[in-house]
Amino acid sequence: MKKLVFILFFIPLFAGAQNATDDSLFIHKIAVNILSSDASYNNIHYLTKNIGQRLSGSPHMYIAEQWGAQVLKNAGADNVVLQQCMVPHWVHNGTDKAMVTYKDKNGNALQYVLNILSLGNSVGTGANGVQAPLVRVNNFDELEEKKNELKGKIVFYNNPFDDTLINTFNTYGKNIIYRIVGADRASKYDAVAVMIRSMTNTPGQNYPHTGSLGYSDSVKKIPAAAMGLQDVKKLDSLFDESLPVTCSLTTYGTMLPDTIAHNIIGELKGTEHPEQIITVGGHLDSWYPAEGANDDGTGIVQTIEVLRVLRALNYQPKHTIHFVLFANEENGTRGAKQYADEAKHNNEQHIFALESDAGGFTPRGFSFDITDAAIMQKINTWKPFFTPYYGDRFTVGEAGADVSYLKDAFHTPQAGLSPDSQRYFYIHHAATDVFENVDIREMKLGAINMAALIYLVDKYGLQ
Amino acid sequence: MKKLVFILFFIPLFAGAQNATDDSLFIHKIAVNILSSDASYNNIHYLTKNIGQRLSGSPHMYIAEQWGAQVLKNAGADNVVLQQCMVPHWVHNGTDKAMVTYKDKNGNALQYVLNILSLGNSVGTGANGVQAPLVRVNNFDELEEKKNELKGKIVFYNNPFDDTLINTFNTYGKNIIYRIVGADRASKYDAVAVMIRSMTNTPGQNYPHTGSLGYSDSVKKIPAAAMGLQDVKKLDSLFDESLPVTCSLTTYGTMLPDTIAHNIIGELKGTEHPEQIITVGGHLDSWYPAEGANDDGTGIVQTIEVLRVLRALNYQPKHTIHFVLFANEENGTRGAKQYADEAKHNNEQHIFALESDAGGFTPRGFSFDITDAAIMQKINTWKPFFTPYYGDRFTVGEAGADVSYLKDAFHTPQAGLSPDSQRYFYIHHAATDVFENVDIREMKLGAINMAALIYLVDKYGLQ
Numbered sequence: 001m002k003k004l005v006f007i008l009f010f011i012p013l014f015a016g017a018q019n020a021t022d023d024s025l026f027i028h029k030i031a032v033n034i035l036s037s038d039a040s041y042n043n044i045h046y047l048t049k050n051i052g053q054r055l056s057g058s059p060h061m062y063i064a065e066q067w068g069a070q071v072l073k074n075a076g077a078d079n080v081v082l083q084q085c086m087v088p089h090w091v092h093n094g095t096d097k098a099m100v101t102y103k104d105k106n107g108n109a110l111q112y113v114l115n116i117l118s119l120g121n122s123v124g125t126g127a128n129g130v131q132a133p134l135v136r137v138n139n140f141d142e143l144e145e146k147k148n149e150l151k152g153k154i155v156f157y158n159n160p161f162d163d164t165l166i167n168t169f170n171t172y173g174k175n176i177i178y179r180i181v182g183a184d185r186a187s188k189y190d191a192v193a194v195m196i197r198s199m200t201n202t203p204g205q206n207y208p209h210t211g212s213l214g215y216s217d218s219v220k221k222i223p224a225a226a227m228g229l230q231d232v233k234k235l236d237s238l239f240d241e242s243l244p245v246t247c248s249l250t251t252y253g254t255m256l257p258d259t260i261a262h263n264i265i266g267e268l269k270g271t272e273h274p275e276q277i278i279t280v281g282g283h284l285d286s287w288y289p290a291e292g293a294n295d296d297g298t299g300i301v302q303t304i305e306v307l308r309v310l311r312a313l314n315y316q317p318k319h320t321i322h323f324v325l326f327a328n329e330e331n332g333t334r335g336a337k338q339y340a341d342e343a344k345h346n347n348e349q350h351i352f353a354l355e356s357d358a359g360g361f362t363p364r365g366f367s368f369d370i371t372d373a374a375i376m377q378k379i380n381t382w383k384p385f386f387t388p389y390y391g392d393r394f395t396v397g398e399a400g401a402d403v404s405y406l407k408d409a410f411h412t413p414q415a416g417l418s419p420d421s422q423r424y425f426y427i428h429h430a431a432t433d434v435f436e437n438v439d440i441r442e443m444k445l446g447a448i449n450m451a452a453l454i455y456l457v458d459k460y461g462l463q
Numbered sequence: 464m465k466k467l468v469f470i471l472f473f474i475p476l477f478a479g480a481q482n483a484t485d486d487s488l489f490i491h492k493i494a495v496n497i498l499s500s501d502a503s504y505n506n507i508h509y510l511t512k513n514i515g516q517r518l519s520g521s522p523h524m525y526i527a528e529q530w531g532a533q534v535l536k537n538a539g540a541d542n543v544v545l546q547q548c549m550v551p552h553w554v555h556n557g558t559d560k561a562m563v564t565y566k567d568k569n570g571n572a573l574q575y576v577l578n579i580l581s582l583g584n585s586v587g588t589g590a591n592g593v594q595a596p597l598v599r600v601n602n603f604d605e606l607e608e609k610k611n612e613l614k615g616k617i618v619f620y621n622n623p624f625d626d627t628l629i630n631t632f633n634t635y636g637k638n639i640i641y642r643i644v645g646a647d648r649a650s651k652y653d654a655v656a657v658m659i660r661s662m663t664n665t666p667g668q669n670y671p672h673t674g675s676l677g678y679s680d681s682v683k684k685i686p687a688a689a690m691g692l693q694d695v696k697k698l699d700s701l702f703d704e705s706l707p708v709t710c711s712l713t714t715y716g717t718m719l720p721d722t723i724a725h726n727i728i729g730e731l732k733g734t735e736h737p738e739q740i741i742t743v744g745g746h747l748d749s750w751y752p753a754e755g756a757n758d759d760g761t762g763i764v765q766t767i768e769v770l771r772v773l774r775a776l777n778y779q780p781k782h783t784i785h786f787v788l789f790a791n792e793e794n795g796t797r798g799a800k801q802y803a804d805e806a807k808h809n810n811e812q813h814i815f816a817l818e819s820d821a822g823g824f825t826p827r828g829f830s831f832d833i834t835d836a837a838i839m840q841k842i843n844t845w846k847p848f849f850t851p852y853y854g855d856r857f858t859v860g861e862a863g864a865d866v867s868y869l870k871d872a873f874h875t876p877q878a879g880l881s882p883d884s885q886r887y888f889y890i891h892h893a894a895t896d897v898f899e900n901v902d903i904r905e906m907k908l909g910a911i912n913m914a915a916l917i918y919l920v921d922k923y924g925l926q
Contacts, residue, residue: 032627164495166852166908201904362825362883364853389629390827390883420825420853420883422904441664441885445629 023459026313027385027452033309034444034451041440043071043301044360048291048435055120056285056328057089057259064284065262068300068325072266075304076311077323082262085338087328089259090121092288094252096225098195100134102238102245112234116195116225117208117289118251119179120331123221129250130154130192130223136239140177143185150189154247157182157194158232161201161425168201168421169358172428175199176211183224184216193249194224197232200425206230207430210287212331223251261285263335264325266307272318277343279322279353279412280306280454283329283402290433294424298360298443300325302417305447306454317458319351326402329357333401340405352457353407353414354450355400359428360443361419365393366453369404370413375462382456391449393418413462415453417446486922489776490848490915496772497907497914504903506534506764507823511754511898519748519791520552520722527747528725531763531788535729538767539774540786545725548801550791552722553584555751557715559688561658563597565701565708577694579658580671580752581714582642582687583794584678592713593617593655593686599702603641606648613652617710620645620657621695624664624888631664631884632821635891638662639674646687647679656712657687660695663888669693670893673750675794686714724748726798727788729770735781740806742785742816742875743769743917746792746865753896757887761823761906763788765880768910769917780921782814789865792820796864803868815920816870816877817913818863822891823906824882828856829916832867833876838925845919854912856881876925878916880909 034040047064054064065082072080098114118124136156137143143155157178162171176199183194198209206228215221227235238245264284270276282299286292307323327335343350354366365386370376379394386392398404399414406412419442427433497503510527517527532543561577581587599619600606606618620641625634639662646657661672669691678684690698701708727747733739745762749755770786790798806813817829828849833839842857849855861867862877869875882905890896 031629035627163904164498166494362885422825422902422908439885441626445885 029313030309030451031448033312034448039308040301040305044297047297048293052291053288054286055288056087068264071304075308077266078269079267081265084262085334086258087261087334088332089256091254092252096251099248102243114231115206115228117210118253119224120210120212122224122253124252125223125250131248132192134245134247147189150191153191154193155186155191157196168425179211180214183213183222187219187222193222196226198226202426207432209430211429225251261327263327263339266323268317268321270318270320271316274320276319276349276351278319281324281326282356284325285328285330287429289431293433293435293438294359296357299356302356302447302450306451309451319458329402336402336405340409344409350406350410350412353403353412355403356417357400359419359424360438362442363391363446363449364418364420365391366415367395367397367418368415369399375413389448493772493914494911496775497911502771503764503768507760510760511756515754516751517749518751519550531727534767538771540729541732542730544728547725548797549721550724550797551795552719554717555715559714562711565706578669578691579688580673581716583673583675585687585716586684587715588686588713594711595655597708597710610652613654616654617656618649618654620659631888642674643677646676646685650682650685656685659689661689665889670895672893674892688714724790726790726802729786731780731784733781733783734779737783739782739812739814741782744787744789745819747788748791748793750892752894756896756898756901757822759820762819765819765910765913769914772914782921792865799865799868803872807872813869813873813875816866816875818866819880820863822882822887823901825905826854826909826912827881827883828854829878830858830860830881831878832862838876852911
């Protein structure tokens with residue numbers, strides 16, 4: 001079948017069938033090289049196990065930056081630049097705790113501990129914590145209905161993932177609003193803290209999943225934390241019995257003044273159009289509970305792998321290619337903003353950008369954020385090249401947070417790698433985002449498809 | 464993009480666009496029902512954790528048969544038949560052991576234990592075991608070169624998986640010959656036993672992977688076992704240093720006379736063409752080291768799920784549908800043979816068959832074993848229905864061992880579910896094929912695509 005597809009599609013689509021054959025063979029070489037190499041295994045192992053979590057401004061972030069620069073050099077970059085930017089410096093300086101107290105129907109006082117994590121950017125409760133009745137709301141409509149009951153209370157947002165959506169990013173996209181603005185909305189009605197149901201569909205686990213929130217200036221900043229789904233289930237059963245529930249909450253989080261970080265940029269200089277830049281990247285920072293393995297260690301390693309394999313195969317790019325390990329995607333995207341701002345200031349030409357920040361799982365294709373129909377038509381003719389490597393599902397949608405600033409600045413056509421999404425939110429921003437939950441073969445397949453796309457864009461351009 | 468595909472493809476391909484919309488909506492209902500239901504979770508949990516391994520002829524096989532009949536009834540079968548067949552009755556009646564002894568370069572005698580499992584259908588060594596020098600051969604060519612050195616020796620087949628093949632079934636298909644006939648080929652040159660490198664690409668693990676072998680009548684049956692990849696690595700280092708290696712091997716395995724087993728067949732009676740039969744199935748038996756979770760618990764559960772969801776949605780099939788839990792796929796395919804033989808004897812009409820026996824991983828599509836180009840053309844027009852559920856990769860190839868007998872008997876057009884293959888051989892026939900390595904969402908996605916295909920074949924036929 002695969003061979004049949006090649007015969008049917010390749011020949012008519014290209015001026016010369018020989019080109020298609022050459023490209024197909026070159027992409028096969030990419031695949032064989034990546035699948036035979038230990039480089040990506042060694043890189044993801046080192047980044048997760050020797051460096052580990054690397055929150056913006058943390059000591060490990062700086063260690064990761066130095067590592068990234070060295071690995072890009074080793075992979076064959078013509079030069080590596082550390083591009084400075086200022087990033088938010090939030091620190092999580094303690095162990096969050098929560099204890100629920102309630103009376104059962106016989107009047108017995110009972111309590112149990114919840115497994116929680118402070119949301120990123122959140123203020124902490126202070127060492128003395130807060131103690132207050134819990135109010136459950138399943139959504140913002142219920143928050144509004146109960147707005148007069150919230151003063152002095154802790155609001156528990158309990159909006160579940162919609163398991164009937166096939167792509168799990170779609171339910172994440174709908175639910176994330178509770179994490180981002182839940183604290184602000186509750187503070188408006190004088191709640192003292194917020195707890196959210198973790199942004200996950202994890203079956204049978206109780207890990208809390210953190211992630212950033214945002215405060216507006218108009219209301220008091222109140223602490224916010226996430227809890228695991230098993231704790232949510234227990235709490236739900238108390239609320240379903242209409243038992244009054246009180247929570248003692250101690251969380252940690254302090255926003256220090258902005259600090260210095262860097263985008264790490266490896267460059268391959270173009271031979272024909274050095275002034276035209278193709279960007280490929282992921283983000284080097286991570287959340288604090290684990291090793292940032294799939295978010296976004298795999299994106300970083302795949303980015304480095306694209307560079308390594310192009311050099312290993314002696315490919316001479318026509319355009320300049322930037323391999324970017326972006327700073328601070330998780331709680332600010334300041335690295336991405338700096339990269340686009342400097343590019344704008346220097347009148348650079350950014351012709352294409354590719355991001356990998358959706359986990360290292362088996363690839364399905366790419367999400368293209370491209371408005372020009374002619375460009376999309378050209379890219380669609382390349383689909384058969386990706387079929388053997390499972391990357392031929394080309395959809396239209398967002399490419400990624402980091403490259404989005406290039407779109408704003410230059411309308412740069414861009415894409416994001418789309419891995420299979422089923423397992424991503426089991427581990428996303430949780431203690432389980434560790435090396436052991438990276439599948440090396442699946443990560444490598446993603447890198448193969450990324451390298452193939454960069455190769456084709458570079459060789460044929462997009463115009 | 465998905466919406467665009469629908470608009471571009473659906474309308475021209477069908478006589479009426481309304482049909483496409485109705486079908487699309489019905490398949491969406493299938494998806495929502497399956498993703499919202501606990502039935503498949505409960506079934507795979509019970510089959511793996513309460514029943515567990517279910518080798519042909521074992522007590523657990525009979526428990527599994529009773530369970531299967533009950534679950535098919537509960538799922539809404541019009542009737543359930545236990546179709547008797549005779550199956551090989553191989554028993555693994557002991558704990559296999561292997562110890563390697565060698566002298567290092569300083570003459571020190573050293574030894575270590577290997578983690579091994581007897582191959583299925585293999586004779587055992589007897590309780591006293593065998594002790595003999597090991598001879599490493601990387602392939603059959605090397606076996607032939609060394610044929611004069613093999614008398615009284617244990618042959619160690621060390622043919623590795625080719626990690627550069629994207630679909631892992633392709634390398635399995637090339638390597639399996641060493642498991643199937645390795646013992647026979649070595650016995651011809653008077654070797655006393657065989658050890659094989661496990662059929663796996665498991666990174667960093669040491670689980671041995673069993674599976675069936677076959678003996679010919681012309682040579683003496685010698686024992687055969689598989690070892691894990693870490694042990695292979697250690698052994699390799701000894702051979703690379705040309706150190707003489709001796710192995711003490713004790714393995715268990717006895718082939719008893721054939722015994723009774725059953726295909727468990729749930730039926731939905733057709734309303735328009737009850738005499739025309741569509742088959743969907745997986746196999747109920749499993750190997751002995753684990754729970755047969757992905758091989759083929761998930762195929763069984765998906766088969767039941769197709770029945771359950773069609774009934775839950777009050778679908779009245781035009782054709783008769785058989786939901787078959789096949790006996791004895793692993794070491795005989797006698798259930799499949801019986802099913803086809805009886806169908807032939809009864810002059811049944813088998814118009815389509817679908818098998819799921821490639822793991823419960825996230826689906827990619829189907830492998831169609833269909834020679835009639837017109838039928839394949841018709842099926843290809845259905846692709847857009849599968850796109851939202853990631854099952855639209857339609858390839859041409861084998862459908863599955865169990866339904867292949869229907870092809871031999873009736874030229875029945877057939878298909879096999881094609882899940883992503885990257886993780887299958889980590890757990891295939893090993894102690895790790897347990898419930899914990901089943902991803903429930905991924906298994907459900909497979910069931911959705913299977914139900915959609917059965918629905919479309921039933922509604923529109925294949926002619």
